[in-house]
Amino acid sequence: MRWKIFEKTFTKNKVAGIFFVGLLFLVIGFFFIYDNKAKDQRTGSMEVEKNSSSFNFSAFNSKFRFSADLTERWRVEYVPEIESLNILDINNEPQIFIRYFEASQFLTLQTVDILNRETTQIKGHDAVKYEIRKKPGTAVFPFQPKWRNEQHSLVDIRLSKNNPSLFYVFAYNPQLSAIDFQKFIDSLIFDNDSESISEPIKNSNERVTKKPFGLYVEPGNSTVTPEKFTGYHSAVDYEILSGEENIDVPVFAVCGGNMREFKSAQGYGGVIVQDCLFEDQPVTVIYGHLKLSSITGRRGDYLVFGNKIAVLGNAFSDETGDERKHLHLGIRKGSASDIRGYVPREEDLLDWIDFQSLK
Structure with a gap:
């Protein structure tokens, strides 16, 4: 009888011991994992x-x-x-x-x-x-x-x-x-090398440019109807291709640089303003007619050249400033807060860069 009682007691203690050892290993494992995670957080690697x-x-x-x-x-x-x-x-x-x-x-x-x-x-x-x-x-x-x-x-x-x-x-x-x-x-x-300059939109060479850089337009005298602007076009317009009317058309950063701001602006709808360096020349890059809700990143974020930053806005809506669906890409020399799409005098174009000339 004593042996049976001892055997039962030993068996219970053995089970309890195994359970305790297992629990101990579990606790040690948890602290080992936690310590490694904490170490990674300390080093920030x-x-x-x-x-x-x-x-x-x-x-x-x-x-x-x-x-x-x-x-x-x-x-x-x-x-x-x-x-x-x-x-x-x-x-x-x-x-x-x-x-x-x-x-x-x-x-x-x-x-x-x-x-x-x-x-x-x-x-x-x-x-x-x-x-x-x-x-x-x-x-x-x-x-x-x-x-x-x-x-x-x-x-x-x-x-x-x-x-x-x-x-x-x-x-x-x-x-x-x-x-x-x-x-x-x-x-x-x-990121300031000419090699790093990227296309702002896929198949850019296949897109009809209704408004090239430097084109003078006014109501009644334009490649676009109706025309509501007057002046020399300080940017390049990239049109949508057939079949892109009702789908998202991605826009990509042409250079590496910080996003100065994104907002809704008259004549543009959604617009991104970016600061870049073209070799040693600081420039302001303007991407116009974008869907604001699609913009990736925040003010101050560094935009990597070639990365998607937004999609085009829908035609004749607030997203495009009631304009057709297309991308307006302007590049102004310096860091002035000037995002005009048109300038009144031809000599004013000297303050701007034709993106097509960089390709």
Whole structure:
């Protein structure tokens, strides 16, 4: 009888023990997962797998205004503590480290010795190549690859000739071949390069332009009927194609730059105003006749060239300012708040850019 009582008690305790151990592992697992999540939140690291070729780095931070080719064995990690980027290989080893700074001239850290300095140009941008080594006694560079504390090479590239300008520091792992690093540098396309200019609408070359840049119109003398405007057209109009009358027609950012505003404006309906750089020229880009509710992003957001930003508004509605369904694309030199679609004098067109001339 005692043995049976002991056996029952032992069995109950065994079950309770197994349950307790299982519960303990569950609690430990929960805290392990929570701690890892908390660690990710503390570091703020963000990774993007990259299997295709070109990648725009402004996806991490709008200060990184360039795209480049990545091999399928590389991925990008953002380091928010120092607003920097690591390009990692398949073994999670940083191969390229990227930082930015804003200044009026090339700068170097006081914490490093410059072993070699060479001025050059990269893709039409002023640049300086360096070989550097951290000075003895200098503290370890925080949140950076270990090899940044050793002798290594890098290149600084200036975005524009404007003052101040963004500068980018591209440093590479001494274990990475100089050839592979150069391939990456050669693939760079900066958001103010002519190569980055994108079409505002699909099949733009097939669309009839009823109102090209510089055309003078007035009521009774226009390619569009009825005509309610008078002046020289300071933009390019892209018409819809057959079959697009009742479907969404997407509009894309022609350049990389911040959205200054979007609103409803007389003569336009929905309009987006964007700030961009064409090489060293600040410009204001106006996208007119848009459906306001379709606009992606908010004021101040960085619009990546080639990305969809809205769709065209419906014909002869408030969305288009009671105009036909089409895209009005105007580009004004400078940053003045001038979104006119027409100017009174032909010489006023000198303040504007014909987008067709950039293609």
